[in-house]
Amino acid sequence: MPNIRDVATLAQVAPITVSRVLNNPDTVSPKTRSRVEAAIAELEYIPNQIARSLRSNRTNTLALVLTDITNPFWTAVARSVEDAARGQSFNVILCNTDENESKQNEYLSVLLRKRVDGFLFVPARSEPDAVRSILRQKVPVVVLDRRVPGAEVDVVRSNSEAGAYELTRHLITLGHRQIAMLSGPQNVSSAQERLDGYKRALTEAGLTVEERWIREGEYTVDSGYAVAGQLLLESELPTALLGANNFIALGAMRAIREAGLRIPDDISVTCVDDIPDWLVGEPFLTVAAQSPYDIGIQATKLLLRQIREPGVHSVEEIVLPTELIVRRSTKAVSTQAVIGEYGR
Amino acid sequence: MPNIRDVATLAQVAPITVSRVLNNPDTVSPKTRSRVEAAIAELEYIPNQIARSLRSNRTNTLALVLTDITNPFWTAVARSVEDAARGQSFNVILCNTDENESKQNEYLSVLLRKRVDGFLFVPARSEPDAVRSILRQKVPVVVLDRRVPGAEVDVVRSNSEAGAYELTRHLITLGHRQIAMLSGPQNVSSAQERLDGYKRALTEAGLTVEERWIREGEYTVDSGYAVAGQLLLESELPTALLGANNFIALGAMRAIREAGLRIPDDISVTCVDDIPDWLVGEPFLTVAAQSPYDIGIQATKLLLRQIREPGVHSVEEIVLPTELIVRRSTKAVSTQAVIGEYGR
DNA sequence: GAAAACGATGGTAACGTTACCATCTTTTCT
């Protein structure tokens, strides 16, 4: 592969002149410039960004470290981040951690070595150490989807507490009293908040929070399937089920169906996180929808601002609302008369 | 950020010795090594991969250039590529081209400048120019999902022709005679092949290929919606509809539903590409499923082989089978007795 | 017409790392 010197030799100029043609064409006389451009074309010269990065300390690359691109929520985030980054001529390195801390830390270490210009980061746990290890190197970070108590860092997330609260209220309004909460891992802030929202709705409605209806699992289909399976073995079944995220609910739905029960006739099912309606023929799940595309856009904006304007910024926390979308997976409890009113 | 020289100074050794501790620890005496390691820890030194890459001509980065990460098919490919790359300590840069050629070419140019070690590439068109522009720089490439006549390049793809053929046969066996083909863009090989498979099945069954049942569109939900909408305005409606990919079928399903028709009672719908069953509560679409995860794994393996063993390789073409999965979106034509036999 | 300003171009060094060869010390062998 030819380098800038080869071009310079062919065009009979100094390497620096070639550099100028590439970066500040106006500072080179038209005559010389066209000679250089001809040489570039003839050699099919492609500037070496590695060398540029070494000089400039800029890679024009962002790291997107998330749990699992396979979840449509994260797919949408990834798409929006890539869109926003592209517009500012940044590329995106994609990393799936599967909420696995050692995998996550390995990624962070490699990415720091690669000198990415910034991180869009979904920490596997609420503990601030991982985020701090980035901040300590003075590399810009924006945390997505989760809070990290103890770290001074920009965060873009949804209002999980309110989302779970509204869903629970929706179920209560439909007459449900036995509402199971399939919670996410409690060392993740969004899972905590969703559990909090569930509890608040019950308490405000004058109902008691019963521990037997609360089950903790992972944010995965398999975990939702397993935990719901367990729940369905009990003598008393819930009339409604709140999944902490879409995957948990999908797994639970499978378990429910395999147990020979019908949704929503026997059990209502709902969750935080939507599944894009164009993905499923007829959208079915009642959900508290987040706006993953927005989250990605906003986070990338914040990150690029940190990169472009170093100096000290105030720490930003952007909390986006969730939207209750009532579909066919929830239904009034048959044995009870209920006023069909929700969302307030 | 400290560099190798800072570490060397603190440990009272030469920079090269620090380099050795990092890359060939055995060649340094235990005494010196621990002194260096202490200095590394104290300074929180992070080796600069940029400088390493400049010397070694290796970035340990792959480019994944696909059409749209939002399509679950590509999501699965991306996931598998990332998994396979991680195992060999490579990172993946993700790029969405939306089948837009200028976007694609811009990406290729940036990625070549970044000196990625190889490309996993889904070309927007069948023309070989884009692939050739990479090959000319002697950068390893593997093409995904599509053939590129005229370019000597490794390809990993599904047998689209057979997939469409089997689906069409399935429909014919169910008694359908008015089978519409919502085809993909004809400058993409997979779309051509799917149309070919459709035609072959009709011809072999002694049916005539009627142009009015063939409509070309993009591989998107919106396009499927629009094209199907058009089709439904005609005086004679098809009894079955074959979408060239999942998105086209999903769009068509929306159009059909909005037209007040029922699937499969009024129209059977089917397509190439599955939608992961764990994503939808109850899988509904009859499809010719590809194996996106496999495609990604195989392609990454081929690419890493090219990278690891430069020399000349024979050009590989890996064609994976599709699998006919019959679900509830297809049904025998009511007015005709039909033998319920498919797939041979 | 001389001084000043400007425009165009080039030389050198530096970004951080490591390959190559050189040097010095220690161990092994006869």
Add this chain to the structure above:
DNA sequence: AGAAAAGATGGTAACGTTACCATCGTTTTC
């Protein structure tokens, strides 16, 4: 004991680019 081999460490240069300063020639200014 002396020579040879092995082990440990270092100096220098190079990867490809660009910042900084210098130089040269031309144009502008009074």
